[in-house]
Amino acid sequence: MNEDCHETRRKKPTTERLKSAKWEEGKKWAQFQDEREDGINILAQSEDNSSLIEKLDPISGKIVRYPAHLEEERRQGDKDRFGVQAKGKYFTSNLLAALDEQKQDPSKNEIPAKGGHELASKNITELGDQKSKANMSNNSATGVEEAANHLDAQANIEQIQPSHPLSDATHADQHEIISGQASSKPAAQSSSTDQVSIPDPSEKQHFPIDLAKFEQAKLFKIRTANRRHLDFDPEYDLNNVQASQRTKWSGPFHFIQAADCQFGMINSYVHHRTEPCWDDEIALCEQLVDVCNRMSPRPLFMIICGDLIDSLPDSEIGRAQTVDFKRIFAKLNHQIPLVCVCGNHDVGDEPTEKTINDYRRTFGDDYFYFTKNDILFIVINSQFYQHRENVEQIALEQDRWLEELLEKCKLFKYSFIFEHIPWFLEHPNEENDYFNIRREVRLKWLEKFKRAGVTKIMCGHYHRNAGGWYDGMELVVTTAIGAQCGQDKSGIRIVKVYDHSVEHQYYAMADIPLKIDL
Numbered sequence: 001m002n003e004d005c006h007e008t009r010r011k012k013p014t015t016e017r018l019k020s021a022k023w024e025e026g027k028k029w030a031q032f033q034d035e036r037e038d039g040i041n042i043l044a045q046s047e048d049n050s051s052l053i054e055k056l057d058p059i060s061g062k063i064v065r066y067p068a069h070l071e072e073e074r075r076q077g078d079k080d081r082f083g084v085q086a087k088g089k090y091f092t093s094n095l096l097a098a099l100d101e102q103k104q105d106p107s108k109n110e111i112p113a114k115g116g117h118e119l120a121s122k123n124i125t126e127l128g129d130q131k132s133k134a135n136m137s138n139n140s141a142t143g144v145e146e147a148a149n150h151l152d153a154q155a156n157i158e159q160i161q162p163s164h165p166l167s168d169a170t171h172a173d174q175h176e177i178i179s180g181q182a183s184s185k186p187a188a189q190s191s192s193t194d195q196v197s198i199p200d201p202s203e204k205q206h207f208p209i210d211l212a213k214f215e216q217a218k219l220f221k222i223r224t225a226n227r228r229h230l231d232f233d234p235e236y237d238l239n240n241v242q243a244s245q246r247t248k249w250s251g252p253f254h255f256i257q258a259a260d261c262q263f264g265m266i267n268s269y270v271h272h273r274t275e276p277c278w279d280d281e282i283a284l285c286e287q288l289v290d291v292c293n294r295m296s297p298r299p300l301f302m303i304i305c306g307d308l309i310d311s312l313p314d315s316e317i318g319r320a321q322t323v324d325f326k327r328i329f330a331k332l333n334h335q336i337p338l339v340c341v342c343g344n345h346d347v348g349d350e351p352t353e354k355t356i357n358d359y360r361r362t363f364g365d366d367y368f369y370f371t372k373n374d375i376l377f378i379v380i381n382s383q384f385y386q387h388r389e390n391v392e393q394i395a396l397e398q399d400r401w402l403e404e405l406l407e408k409c410k411l412f413k414y415s416f417i418f419e420h421i422p423w424f425l426e427h428p429n430e431e432n433d434y435f436n437i438r439r440e441v442r443l444k445w446l447e448k449f450k451r452a453g454v455t456k457i458m459c460g461h462y463h464r465n466a467g468g469w470y471d472g473m474e475l476v477v478t479t480a481i482g483a484q485c486g487q488d489k490s491g492i493r494i495v496k497v498y499d500h501s502v503e504h505q506y507y508a509m510a511d512i513p514l515k516i517d518l
Contacts, residue, residue, distance in 0.1 A: 209320050213327050220326035223337065224364035227401065229379075231301070231337035232370040238408040249374040249413055249499070252518040256292060256302040257493040257504070259420070259460025260480035261285055262345060263321040264310035269483050276317050278310070278324065281482045284490050284509060285328045288481060291512045293333045299494075299516075300372065302336055305460035305478065306343025306382075306420025312355060313346065313362040322362055341379050342366045343420035343461060350387040356394060367398050369405055375497070376412040378405055382419035382459075385437050385445070406452035414455040414502065422459040422477045428470045435462045446470045456502060458495075464488055465506055476504060 223230045236245040263278035292302060308325055311318035329338050340363045347366065348355045359366055366381040380402060384395035409415040423442045424430050432438050449457065450473050457475040464486035466477035479488040489508035496503045496518060507513070 209323050213323055216327035216330060217323045219330035221330075222364040224368050227365055227368045229337070229339060229368055229370035229377075232372045232377075238371070238376075238405075238411065241411055246371060247373055252496065252498045253297075253300045253373065254494055254496045254516050254518060255300045257305065257418075257458050257476075257478055257495055258288070258302065258481050259305040259478045260307040260343070260463060260482055261304060261325060262307040262310045262480065262482045263324060264317070265480075265483040268310070276311075278321060282324055282328065284481055285325070286331075287509055288492065288512075289328060289332050291509075291514065292336060293331075294514050295512075296515055297518070298333065298336055300336075301339055302332065303339040303341065303379075303418055303458075304481070305341045305418055305458060307345040307460065307480075308340060308343070308363065310345050312348060312358065314355070314358040339370075339377075339379065339418070340364060341418050341420055341460075342381055342383070344383055344386070347381070347383050349383075350390060351383050352390045353394065356381075356391060367401065371412070373497075374413040376405075376409060376415040378402070378415065378417045380417065380419045382421040382437065382461075385441050386421055403448070406448060406454070409452040409454055414497065415453065417449065417454055417457045419457070419459050421461045422466070423457065423475060424468060424470075425462060425466045425477060426468045428468070446473075449473060456495075458493075478506065481509075 226235075228235060233247055234245040236243040240246070261281055261284075263281045264276055266280040267273050267275075267277040292299060309318055309321035311321060313319065313322050332338055342359050342363070346363070347359050356366060367379055369376065369378050371377065381398060384391065384398055388395035421437055422435065423437050423446055425433065425436050428443065428446060429439065430436065436442065450471050454473055457473070459475065459477050460480065462477050463480045463484055464477070465479045465488050467475050469475070476493070478493045479486070479491070481490055481492065484490065488506075489510075491506060491508040492512060493504050493506045494512075494516065496516075498518075
């Protein structure tokens with residue numbers, strides 16, 4: 001294990017990296033907080049620690065300034081609206097107006113060594129009309145709601161009607177997706193629609209999305225519903241081994257296991273740049289899709305074991321990353337199903353009901369199964385075993401679902417479990433680590449998997465190749481398509497499934513074979 005990389009990842013690299021940015025003399029760091037939800041990092045407050053808040057915009061690298069009391073109003077407004085103490089989701093109308101003013105006069109984005117209080121006061125004074133409109137009462141539309149509506153218009157989430165008949169979004173579904181509100185429907189129904197993010201061209205956009213790319217991203221279709229992937233065997237009673245819908249073993253095949261596209265991490269973690277960019281990941285993923293499309297025979301499917309993007313799907317940066325992810329993987333041969341697994345960057349280190357629903361609307365179910373060739377494939381949300389404090393009920397639903405599914409494993413020739421975070425990296429009894437699951441949780445579930453007859457567990461998250469065995473059951477950790485934390489090169493794993501064995505080998509991107517010998 002590369003300890004330097006391990007320690008850096010443990011300390012939230014975005015915040016640590018931005019500490020090294022060049023600031024004007026006279027400013028000091030007073031507050032650090034990584035806010036992945038909206039791509040904005042709170043970096044500093046004024047000398048009196050109350051009057052002025054400054055935020056670094058990681059997209060432009062410039063500073064956003066506004067009085068601290070507006071931050072408190074915004075947070076209280078979010079609490080009133082959502083019943084929780086939200087983190088940085090919406091700005092007040094005052095702040096939005098201040099942002100617009102700064103765009104018109106770029107000189108105001110410079111950080112003065114002194115006088116920041118006066119500048120912020122000047123901005124707010126000049127925007128007195130907007131402030132009067134943005135009262136924080138709970139009557140009709142509050143200032144926070146006005147700002148929320150403004151931002152929603154800037155980064156509107158457009159409903160894309162799927163082409164397959166199993167995804168029939170209702171008008172209510174469309175409203176939820178367009179408004180960005182969390183769905184209150186049961187989890188099994190929350191991901192039957194498909195959408196990608198798009199800004200409203202009529203509005204000023206902080207991080208505009210190329211509409212041509214968005215049109216390409218429309219071709220991406222969510223292919224999970226009711227905890228099942230739709231591109232394999234039709235739904236049937238798994239207890240019925242003679243079911244006509246259940247495909248029987250028909251000879252050797254292979255599939256592609258990948259992990260951690262994580263659009264944006266190479267730029268931020270490897271190159272230590274503050275301005276978001278994911279050109280490297282785009283190039284790697286395009287190369288991967290091209291190779292897989294030319295591979296012979298075709299893989300049964302490609303699975304990406306988490307961290308599809310670097311920012312959360314409902315953040316401004318995350319929406320742009322999602323568009324690029326979808327437009328690239330929409331080019332994958334339609335006869336090679338894409339299977340998406342959620343990671344901590346997709347639902348958050350400490351997921352909430354909102355982040356889970358955001359993921360489900362954007363990429364599909366966060367846990368599900370499919371069968372093919374007399375093999376059971378199970379995909380789980382491993383974040384529930386790392387941090388379930390905010391989503392206890394949802395996590396328990398997965399637990400019950402998984403335990404029921406494990407009872408079916410011995411009815412199949414093989415069974416695989418796919419997840420993002422590995423239960424362990426090398427040894428089942430190793431110490432707790434950022435990259436593994438806590439030992440008390442780990443050992444309980446490993447024993448359940450072993451008793452059920454699980455063949456292999458395949459994971460990502462570590463950004464290195466690793467793995468080990470638990471009582472004859474192999475756990476495989478595959479390094480990233482994107483940024484590397486160790487000595488491995490970006491690539492994928494080819495898994496070959498034979499009548500009496502399962503073999504796998506990792507290939508760097510330049511070494512992926514086009515002809516697969518089975």
